Amino acid sequence: DQQVKQNSPSLSVQEGRISILNCDYTNSMFDYFLWYKKYPAEGPTFLISISSIKDKNEDGRFTVFLNKSAKHLSLHIVPSQPGDSAVYFCAASGRRTGANNLFFGTGTRLTVIP
Amino acid sequence: EAGVTQFPSHSVIEKGQTVTLRCDPISGHDNLYWYRRVMGKEIKFLLHFVKESKQDESGMPNNRFLAERTGGTYSTLKVQPAELEDSGVYFCASSTGLVDTQYFGPGTRLTVL
Numbered sequence: 001d002q003q004v005k006q007n008s009p010s011l012s013v014q015e016g017r018i019s020i021l022n023c024d025y026t027n028s029m030f031d032y033f034l035w036y037k038k039y040p041a042e043g044p045t046f047l048i049s050i051s052s053i054k055d056k057n058e059d060g061r062f063t064v065f066l067n068k069s070a071k072h073l074s075l076h077i078v079p080s081q082p083g084d085s086a087v088y089f090c091a092a093s094g095r096r097t098g099a100n101n102l103f104f105g106t107g108t109r110l111t112v113i114p
Numbered sequence: 115e116a117g118v119t120q121f122p123s124h125s126v127i128e129k130g131q132t133v134t135l136r137c138d139p140i141s142g143h144d145n146l147y148w149y150r151r152v153m154g155k156e157i158k159f160l161l162h163f164v165k166e167s168k169q170d171e172s173g174m175p176n177n178r179f180l181a182e183r184t185g186g187t188y189s190t191l192k193v194q195p196a197e198l199e200d201s202g203v204y205f206c207a208s209s210t211g212l213v214d215t216q217y218f219g220p221g222t223r224l225t226v227l
Contacts, residue, residue: 002156036218043118043205043218044157089157100212101147101170104157 003027004092006105014113019077021108023090026071030092034102035064035075038087047088048075080112116140118219120206126225132194135222139188139208145169146189147209147216148181152202160204163189164212196226 005024013019021035031052036044050057050064050073057064063076077084087109091102119138127133139146148160160179161171165186174181178197183189193200203223207216 004156032213034215041220043207043220046215046217049215091157095213098212099162099170100145100209100216101159101162101173102149102157102216103159104149106154106156 001026002105003030004090004103004105006090006108008108009106010109010111012111012113013080015082016079019075019080019084019110019112021075021077021088021090021110023073023075023105024071025073025092025103027092027094027103028071029094029097030103032093032095033064033066033073034091034093035062036089036091036104037084038089038107044089077110080110082112082114085110085112118206118208118217120204120219120222122222123220124223124225126227127196128227129198130195132192133196133224135191135193135204135224137189137191137206137208137219139206140217143208143210143217144186145209145212145214145216146183147207148189148191149205149207149218150202151205151221152199157205160191193224196224198226200224201226 034049035047087107090105146163151157159173162169163183180192203221207218
């Protein structure tokens, strides 16, 4: 049973606009959340993370929002650039349990149109 | 600093054969993880080493999979005998401490015919 879900397999956005990628999780033991970006033939590259004690974390053009009551997180990219075109994976872990193995969603393919 | 490397990048074998995948983590990273992505699905955890010890192997699908990390450096993942459903991309990741960011290698694409 999948514990992290990304329900949008793809998203297209115009360059300069905001990209919003969504992720839902079911396991209440998850307390750390990450976004990874993946280009073809490469491994996932860490992008940004957020701990469950926060509801927002920002790094340059990338902001992650966490809504614990809804078990939902989102990644905002502003402004979107063509180089952001990639597959984005949401991931979660339950660090309080002493484990750091990651549970991933199926990914969302973002295409930024110039 | 060199990243996580994996070898081979691609392997095509027939059902019933044996394949060994190798991962070299970032130097100094005690934690090493194996993951697998099958047919465009989610990336799934297989197992976790801390140095040479298996910390968690709850994700290993069955006893046809054997992972080792002798000396706490590189790791190998052997599939014997390979089945069709083992096809996918196998990723290795490493981190310094248990709660530190995991850095992924480029993956090995395994195709079982």
